[in-house]
Amino acid sequence: MKILETKELTKSFGGLTAVAGVNYQANQGELSTIIGPNGAGKTTFFNMIAGTFPPTSGEIWFRGENITHLPAHEVSRKSIARSYQIINIFPNLTVFENLRIASQSRKVTYNFWKDVEELEDINQKATKVLETMMLQDRRETLAASLPYGEQRHLEIGIALATEPELLLMDEPTAGLTPDETIRIMELIQTIARGLTIILVAHDMDVVMRVSDRITVLHQGKILAEGKPGDIQKNEEVQRVYLGGQRY
Amino acid sequence: MIGLSLGVIYVLMASGLSIIFGLLRVVNFAHGTFYMLGAYGFFYILTLSGHFWVALVAAPITIAAIGMLTEIVTIRPLYGTTEINPLLLTLGLTYVFVDVIRISFGLAGEPTSIPQGFAGAIDLGFMIFPKYRFFIILVGAAVISLVWLFVNKTNIGMVIRAGTKDSEMVQILGINVRRLWTMVFGIGIALASLAGALAAPISGINPEMGEFTVIEAFVVVVVGGMGSLAGSVVAGLLVGEIVAITTLYYGQAGHASIFALMVIVLLTTRYGLFGEA
Amino acid sequence: MKTNKKIEWPYWVHVPILILLPFICPYSALATNILIYGIFAMGFNLLLGYTGLLSFGHASFFGLGAFTTGLFLLKLKTHVGVAIAAGVLMATLGGVVIGYISLKRREVYFAMLTLAFSQLLFFIGLQMKDLTGGDNGLAGIPIVKLPLGINLGRPLHSYYFMFVIFIVVSYFIRRLLKSPFGKAMQAVRENENRATSCGYNTRRIKFISFILSTLISGLSGSLYCIQLRFVPLETLGLNTNGEVIFMTLIGGLGTFWGPLVGSSVFLLLIDLTSKIIERWELIVGLVFIGFIMFLNRGICGLIEKARSARKQRRGAPAGSV
Numbered sequence: 001m002k003i004l005e006t007k008e009l010t011k012s013f014g015g016l017t018a019v020a021g022v023n024y025q026a027n028q029g030e031l032s033t034i035i036g037p038n039g040a041g042k043t044t045f046f047n048m049i050a051g052t053f054p055p056t057s058g059e060i061w062f063r064g065e066n067i068t069h070l071p072a073h074e075v076s077r078k079s080i081a082r083s084y085q086i087i088n089i090f091p092n093l094t095v096f097e098n099l100r101i102a103s104q105s106r107k108v109t110y111n112f113w114k115d116v117e118e119l120e121d122i123n124q125k126a127t128k129v130l131e132t133m134m135l136q137d138r139r140e141t142l143a144a145s146l147p148y149g150e151q152r153h154l155e156i157g158i159a160l161a162t163e164p165e166l167l168l169m170d171e172p173t174a175g176l177t178p179d180e181t182i183r184i185m186e187l188i189q190t191i192a193r194g195l196t197i198i199l200v201a202h203d204m205d206v207v208m209r210v211s212d213r214i215t216v217l218h219q220g221k222i223l224a225e226g227k228p229g230d231i232q233k234n235e236e237v238q239r240v241y242l243g244g245q246r247y
Numbered sequence: 248m249i250g251l252s253l254g255v256i257y258v259l260m261a262s263g264l265s266i267i268f269g270l271l272r273v274v275n276f277a278h279g280t281f282y283m284l285g286a287y288g289f290f291y292i293l294t295l296s297g298h299f300w301v302a303l304v305a306a307p308i309t310i311a312a313i314g315m316l317t318e319i320v321t322i323r324p325l326y327g328t329t330e331i332n333p334l335l336l337t338l339g340l341t342y343v344f345v346d347v348i349r350i351s352f353g354l355a356g357e358p359t360s361i362p363q364g365f366a367g368a369i370d371l372g373f374m375i376f377p378k379y380r381f382f383i384i385l386v387g388a389a390v391i392s393l394v395w396l397f398v399n400k401t402n403i404g405m406v407i408r409a410g411t412k413d414s415e416m417v418q419i420l421g422i423n424v425r426r427l428w429t430m431v432f433g434i435g436i437a438l439a440s441l442a443g444a445l446a447a448p449i450s451g452i453n454p455e456m457g458e459f460t461v462i463e464a465f466v467v468v469v470v471g472g473m474g475s476l477a478g479s480v481v482a483g484l485l486v487g488e489i490v491a492i493t494t495l496y497y498g499q500a501g502h503a504s505i506f507a508l509m510v511i512v513l514l515t516t517r518y519g520l521f522g523e524a
Numbered sequence: 525m526k527t528n529k530k531i532e533w534p535y536w537v538h539v540p541i542l543i544l545l546p547f548i549c550p551y552s553a554l555a556t557n558i559l560i561y562g563i564f565a566m567g568f569n570l571l572l573g574y575t576g577l578l579s580f581g582h583a584s585f586f587g588l589g590a591f592t593t594g595l596f597l598l599k600l601k602t603h604v605g606v607a608i609a610a611g612v613l614m615a616t617l618g619g620v621v622i623g624y625i626s627l628k629r630r631e632v633y634f635a636m637l638t639l640a641f642s643q644l645l646f647f648i649g650l651q652m653k654d655l656t657g658g659d660n661g662l663a664g665i666p667i668v669k670l671p672l673g674i675n676l677g678r679p680l681h682s683y684y685f686m687f688v689i690f691i692v693v694s695y696f697i698r699r700l701l702k703s704p705f706g707k708a709m710q711a712v713r714e715n716e717n718r719a720t721s722c723g724y725n726t727r728r729i730k731f732i733s734f735i736l737s738t739l740i741s742g743l744s745g746s747l748y749c750i751q752l753r754f755v756p757l758e759t760l761g762l763n764t765n766g767e768v769i770f771m772t773l774i775g776g777l778g779t780f781w782g783p784l785v786g787s788s789v790f791l792l793l794i795d796l797t798s799k800i801i802e803r804w805e806l807i808v809g810l811v812f813i814g815f816i817m818f819l820n821r822g823i824c825g826l827i828e829k830a831r832s833a834r835k836q837r838r839g840a841p842a843g844s845v
Contacts, residue, residue: 050721052721072720072721073720073721073722073723073724073725073726074723076720076721076722076723077723081721081722082721084718088715088717088718089715089718090710090711090714090715090718090719091714091715092714093710093711093714097707100707101707101708101710101711101719101722102722104704104707104708105708105719105722105723105724106723107704108704109704109705109708109724109725109729110704110705110732111703111704111705112699112700112703112705112706113699113700113703114703114704115699115702115703116702116703116704116706116707117702119704140835142832158718158722162722162723268632274632274635321813321817324817325816325817328820330631331578332816332820334578335769335773335812335816336813336816336817338766338769338812339770339809339810339812339813339816340809340813341809342766342805342806342808342809342812343805343806343809343810343813345805346803346805346806346809347806349803350803350806458762462639462643462762465636465639466640469633469636473632499647499650499651502643502647503643503644503647503648503651506640506641506643506644506647507644509636509637509640510625510637510640510641510644513628513629513633513636513637513640514625514628514629
């Protein structure tokens with residue numbers, strides 16, 4: 001069942017067209033990946049869905065609702081969350097506080113009186129994400145002091161803590177060692193149950209293993225789409241993107 | 248017209264501020280203080296040496312040197328911390344410098360007069376202009392043109408302009424960015440102290456003279472666009488005229504009009520008339 | 525809950541300290557000013573220390589509170605409660621207008637807008653001599669007398685009156701900072717973009733935070749007026765803008781007690797230096813610069829950092845609070 005759909009989604013910056021008439025679909029419960037060389041338009045695509053900036057033309061539909069021109073905070077409230085390629089956390093707050101801020105965003109923002117420590121369900125949710133992301137030992141550590149690999153965990157955790165139905169993940173393995181990459185991908189597969197994930201990634205190992213569907217973007221357009229096996233065999237994809245690699 | 252010569256003073260102040268903000272990303276609250284130091288420097292060098300031109304040239308150079316020293320010792324350590332630290336530091340510098348002057352030269356300041364050679368007025372054909380104010384306009388225009396040439400036509404100027412857009416890139420290219428920043432700071436201070444030196448014969452000197460001028464300079468920079476030389480010129484002359492006209496009719500309260508102008512400009516344009524991010 | 529009991533007592537320890545303050549200080553009016561400016565700085569700290577917005581025009585709200593309360597007491601001869609309420613309301617109204625407009629821009633431009641408004645108010649105050657007394661300020665504000673023989677003209681009475689208000693206000697601020705909204709403010713400060721993508725309407729949060737900040741600063745202005753029985757035009761002026769920044773930074777941005785510590789240090793410093801040499805601005809300027817360069821987190825900030833470093837070294841075991 002379609003959960004996200006874009007219709008002729010286009011974004012131009014002055015003379016440069018980053019995304020050109022993309023018709024994309026994501027199905028509920030699937031883990032879809034978008035791959036493509038640098039500059040293919042992947043992050044721009046995400047930015048439009050997340051509401052960071054509006055498209056030049058085209059539409060975005062989520063659960064049958066037109067969310068094309070919603071501002072970013074309202075997109076989040078529709079249960080779409082996003083994690084970033086460059087670590088984007090709350091540096092001077094503890095790991096737990098980082099997650100709790102994300103957990104409370106939907107509900108109680110304008111409460112000036114209650115002590116946030118006494119809000120059971122928000123604290124429980126944050127603790128759950130803390131455990132899922134394997135950061136229990138770092139609960140009281142300042143986010144800025146975490147080593148890079150754990151910051152990545154936190155980065156994803158913040159998005160997860162907002163309880164999304166659709167999770168957009170931009171290069172979640174960027175900058176990680178091979179071991180750390182394996183850990184993150186296992187984590188992602190764990191959280192993928194019950195969630196729809198669209199992942200932008202570079203690491204072909206990762207992509208081939210976890211994806212239900214792969215979409216290849218090139219120069220702002222969809223080059224190919226399908227199951228991992230089909231993409232591997234696709235000659236155009238090999239030429240443009242994988243060219244030279246043993247895949 | 249008085250507005251024009253006042254405008255030139257504003258242009259000098261504002262371009263200094265603008266250059267410093269454009270490259271260093273520092274909002275220099277002490278700019279008015281250097282204006283005041285320029286005036287004091289000019290006055291005392293003139294009193295000591297008796298030579299007008301010596302004083303006019305030496306004062307900005309001396310004060311610029313002081314400015315650069317200050318930048319190296321106090322502001323440089325703060326680059327890369329938070330955005331507001333250098334700004335707050337310059338605020339603190341204002342208190343220190345002003346009080347040092349008070350202690351050294353007294354609270355009252357000194358009265359000044361227009362030097363002999365510039366007394367009186369000249370007849371431009373279409374109007375009669377006070378000689379000294381005309382002189383200010385000439386000097387100001389010359390200096391600003393020099394600065395413009397420097398920024399736009401020299402290699403160093405090109406590096407400065409590049410650094411305004413992307414300081415990381417400039418660093419990667421191996422250019423000693425810190426020395427560049429100090430130099431740019433020095434240029435900005437030289438402009439401010441020149442403005443003070445030029446204004447001194449008309450306004451007298453006193454320790455607080457820079458306090459309000461810097462606020463007005465900020466208005467000019469914001470209206471013109473932070474980091475834009477052309478913006479400082481246009482806005483400076485504009486604000487100069489507005490202040491001259493409104494103070495004629497409304498006295499001191501005329502100064503408030505420039506704030507209304509700033510609010511309007513900030514709300515209707517994104518970054519001032521000529522500004523970019 | 526366990527957590528609350530553990531941390532509550534250090535919070536209330538400030539009460540006996542403040543009860544004794546007028547006797548520790550050289551004279552009780554100084555202690556009163558410490559409280560008044562402490563409240564001012566607390567309001568400012570909400571905006572800068574907790575939400576991350578630097579305003580260069582908070583004198584607007586201090587002055588609006590001071591002049592409005594002064595006028596209500598002097599010209600309208602109302603009850604002091606009404607006068608204070610009016611001062612706070614006026615300052616908050618100013619906050620709504622100025623905040624709404626200034627927040628349309630970010631960072632430096634935001635700061636410049638707040639500065640422009642505060643200067644605008646200053647010059648308007650200068651012009652409207654009938655209302656404000658112009659350059660001379662608003663003088664002759666009557667002494668406030670309350671039931672039970674409380675006479676705010678007497679230094680100790682005035683101090684304990686302000687003390688009660690301080691306790692109440694600081695308690696409200698404390699609750700605010702521990703509330704979801706308080707955390708939201710900090711999220712905006714730490715990373716506005718991420719806060720937005722978590723679903724926070726950061727524009728609205730900044731606006732509300734601004735209004736709360738002006739409300740508190742306006743209250744401090746009202747109290748200032750009552751204490752001094754005179755409102756100088758400088759309450760709207762540049763120096764007031766600078767002073768509150770000094771105090772908040774020295775005390776520690778984003779810490780709870782920073783503002784009060786900052787106002788104490790600032791006022792005591794001025795008092796001390798003006799006894800020895802005439803010019804206190806030089807000393808205060810140097811101290812301020814020293815703090816920015818070497819003690820950037822302020823007094824309370826450094827204490828907090830030391831405490832959390834110790835806690836992390838000891839290593840909080842998983843699941844403990």
